[in-house]
Amino acid sequence: MQELMLKPEGPLSGHIDAMIYSLSAGGKQVRPILCMAAAETLGCRMDDMMEVPCALECIHTYSLIHDDLPAMDDDELRRGKPTNHMVYGEAGAILAGDGLLTFAFELLSRPTNNTEISSNDLLRIINVIAVAVGSLGMVGGQALDIDSEEKDIPFETLRTIHACKTGALITASVQSGAILGQADDRQYAALTDYGRNIGLAFQIVDDLLNVEGTAEELGKAVGSDADRNKATYPGFFGVEGTREKAGQAVERAITALASFDQKADPLRDLARYIFERTT
């Protein structure tokens, strides 16, 4: 991914280091993989289109950097390493996040050598992603999450937080792969359905791991949600009930792929992989 980034010598390079620090901190790259797997489900080879999956990882990384800030979740560890602001200071971390978000849109709008993807489709991908991570998606979900701390929120609100904060970008990752793969309307709807359910499963499992995982597995402090009195799935349904709900979401995700052939197996495997993290 770093090959796509300019790494200038000179006065601006310190700032780029902060961006690369978090980009290369060992994320699982779930969003790029989902995008590529969705495109490949439709027979699209991604060789010349790495800008889109890379942009998704940049956006995810920016969101983690900002979420970890002292003014937000105030986390000192992420993926077992000091969070961005612990290394580059608060101003540096805010700007590293801003830089990564902006870089994502630079990547998405870069002139491409790939003649199979039209400018129209690229614009559509940019729009799908921008809507997913904006005020009615990821950013809005994080705002609602922060507002809901220390409050007794109904399950409906927790569902909105999850759908916006985590689900929207995961769904958009699958959708952008679908657009790259020239999905027709029916295929796009099926892959969107898969994306929504996988996004839900992903966040439910994260809630679960936060309650019962080890710090080593999580790379951050266990129980940090409970410490901040955050509402979670286990808080509403208990550990067993939550595991059941994750299983149901994964099941629905796999069912959504029923009309696709074995080229969708990577997407099916990803769904199972998410559930296996809980057991």
Next chain:
Amino acid sequence: MQELMLKPEGPLSGHIDAMIYSLSAGGKQVRPILCMAAAETLGCRMDDMMEVPCALECIHTYSLIHDDLPAMDDDELRRGKPTNHMVYGEAGAILAGDGLLTFAFELLSRPTNNTEISSNDLLRIINVIAVAVGSLGMVGGQALDIDSEEKDIPFETLRTIHACKTGALITASVQSGAILGQADDRQYAALTDYGRNIGLAFQIVDDLLNVEGTAEELGKAVGSDADRNKATYPGFFGVEGTREKAGQAVERAITALASFDQKADPLRDLARYIFERTT
């Protein structure tokens, strides 16, 4: 501008209020005006293309919100009103900025009814703007500015800070208007030259007003740059020398427009308006 924004009822609406608060705080809208004036210089009517100028103002507003944060310039007043974080808290302000930046790219990629502008041109506009406000542009300039506080920096560094932090988005505003107006290469180069010089003049004048303006004119504390030991043009060239440099930049901007007819008069007037702020 607010008509272009969704204003949902419900759990996400508080966050949108924070975005609208700063968007409607009485900015001079220099960037949207530059974009429209550049397009109109080439005979383009902007009626159906308000997404581009609005996006520019969203990006400018996001940059002000983040620059004002306690971890950055720590300003309590902006345009005579409490800064975003004074009203919505630090987390709220970080997210309002993130939301505005993202919303800009949503606007730029929105399906348009205007058939005169191609998807190719829209992608090019997105790329020009993203490069201008990213790590090698506005965000990088702000990072360098923060790093340079309390340091004895050479003039070369101050010039880089200004060119990146303020100049890049102003230039991109003119360039995106040029693309909307279907500029040929020669026209694009001339308008870019205008944009660079107007951007430089704008920042020099800002430095000057910060030294000698009144708080009422500025809408923020006078002398705040000196308080933070920030390098400024007057620090290098004195007040008179700085005024002269602003005049030269404005002159170069107007010269760059030599090949355009009277449809470029609004751009010429804007250049003069910037200089008049100093006298």
